[in-house]
Amino acid sequence: GQSLEQPSEVTAVEGAIVQINCTYQTSGFYGLSWYQQHDGGAPTFLSYNALDGLEETGRFSSFLSRSDSYGYLLLQELQMKDSASYFCAVRVRAAGNKLTFGGGTRVLVKP
Amino acid sequence: DTGVSQNPRHKITKRGQNVTFRCDPISEHNRLYWYRQTLGQGPEFLTYFQNEAQLEKSRLLSDRFSAERPKGSFSTLEIQRTEQGDSAMYLCASSTGLAGGPRILNTQYFGPGTRLTVL
Numbered sequence: 001g002q003s004l005e006q007p008s009e010v011t012a013v014e015g016a017i018v019q020i021n022c023t024y025q026t027s028g029f030y031g032l033s034w035y036q037q038h039d040g041g042a043p044t045f046l047s048y049n050a051l052d053g054l055e056e057t058g059r060f061s062s063f064l065s066r067s068d069s070y071g072y073l074l075l076q077e078l079q080m081k082d083s084a085s086y087f088c089a090v091r092v093r094a095a096g097n098k099l100t101f102g103g104g105t106r107v108l109v110k111p
Numbered sequence: 112d113t114g115v116s117q118n119p120r121h122k123i124t125k126r127g128q129n130v131t132f133r134c135d136p137i138s139e140h141n142r143l144y145w146y147r148q149t150l151g152q153g154p155e156f157l158t159y160f161q162n163e164a165q166l167e168k169s170r171l172l173s174d175r176f177s178a179e180r181p182k183g184s185f186s187t188l189e190i191q192r193t194e195q196g197d198s199a200m201y202l203c204a205s206s207t208g209l210a211g212g213p214r215i216l217n218t219q220y221f222g223p224g225t226r227l228t229v230l
Binding site for chain 1: 115142144151152153154155156159161167202204206208213214217218219220221222223224
């Protein structure tokens, strides 16, 4: 099976930078995705990494190191609306297209 | 609205009753997924369709759960003889498997979910 670990909660102030780490254990790793979910809302896709390195999309960046089975999501210039839960999810080759999600990191942005 | 829609949004039922949920994916998406999410946890994979074919089903899914996608468009998820442990948010997602780069092919679009409460 697969397992993912990420911190349960992070608190930061507006304008700050937050890094959410995700370590995974799996065989046949294919890619790592990140999703954002506001309370009561649906998960929304943020980013996807299949190769080592950094992917930048606006204020959000995601990094992957396949050799370390590790990735992170970087949230820059934090805004109040970024208060949400963030999930890393792995896709493995043998599993078709299904995603296995981590337990999520709740980010609380304070003024 | 061209996003993923799910109905009903909320369902309250008594233990032992059957329930059925519907998911309408984004029209051009040929892949459809069902997940279950409980409070404070990440979504948990239930099953996956490519067009009308159910290609994968979670080993955690009991025989009380069944899903269909008869014409490769909308999908239904039925739970028979519901139990209190079935109480959760049931999420549907869709994606395209037809064309696009890695980011497009690996983006799943989630619906708002159906919240099931079993009394």
